[in-house]
Amino acid sequence: MASEASGSGKERRRHRRHAMLAVATLNYDNRLIPCIVTNFSRGGARVQVLEEQALPRGDIVLEATRLGLFSARVVWQRGIFAGLKFAMEIAADSSAPNPHAEPAGAAAPARAVTGEALHP
Numbered sequence: 001m002a003s004e005a006s007g008s009g010k011e012r013r014r015h016r017r018h019a020m021l022a023v024a025t026l027n028y029d030n031r032l033i034p035c036i037v038t039n040f041s042r043g044g045a046r047v048q049v050l051e052e053q054a055l056p057r058g059d060i061v062l063e064a065t066r067l068g069l070f071s072a073r074v075v076w077q078r079g080i081f082a083g084l085k086f087a088m089e090i091a092a093d094s095s096a097p098n099p100h101a102e103p104a105g106a107a108a109p110a111r112a113v114t115g116e117a118l119h120p
Contacts, residue, residue: 017041024064028056037064038081042090044072049080060084 022037024047033055035047045062049055055074062070062084071087 017046022064022066024062024067026055027061027063028059037062037067040064040067042086042092044075044083044085045070047082047084049082052080055082059087 017039018041019039020037022040024035024037026033026035026047026049033049033053035049037045038048039046045064047062055077057074060072060074062072064070070084072084073087074082075085076083
């Protein structure tokens with residue numbers, strides 16, 4: 001992910017970012033590192049790990065609740081924050097991730113059952 005702005009103040013990123021907080025895991029070399037996705041775009045994501053540690057510069061998998069699985073590479077790291085670039089961009093015609101959506105497989109909200117529903 002490029003820096004936020006060039007010297008002229010113009011945004012250098014290719015894709016619009018979506019701020020969010022999503023529980024996730026970074027998977028590599030049989031290791032699972034819990035993290036939080038703090039922003040997400042068609043080309044990558046910014047994550048926050050729970051404790052400072054060096055992340056690999058090689059291939060990694062981001063598994064994020066409500067978002068899915070993404071092959072990526074760590075392109076920068078500053079302390080507990082890291083920028084990921086996805087191996088494949090998310091298609092422009094797909095909808096942007098909804099940080100408020102229910103996770104896949106989540107139960108539908110419970111509905112009150114009335115006597116009328118039991119006896120039509």
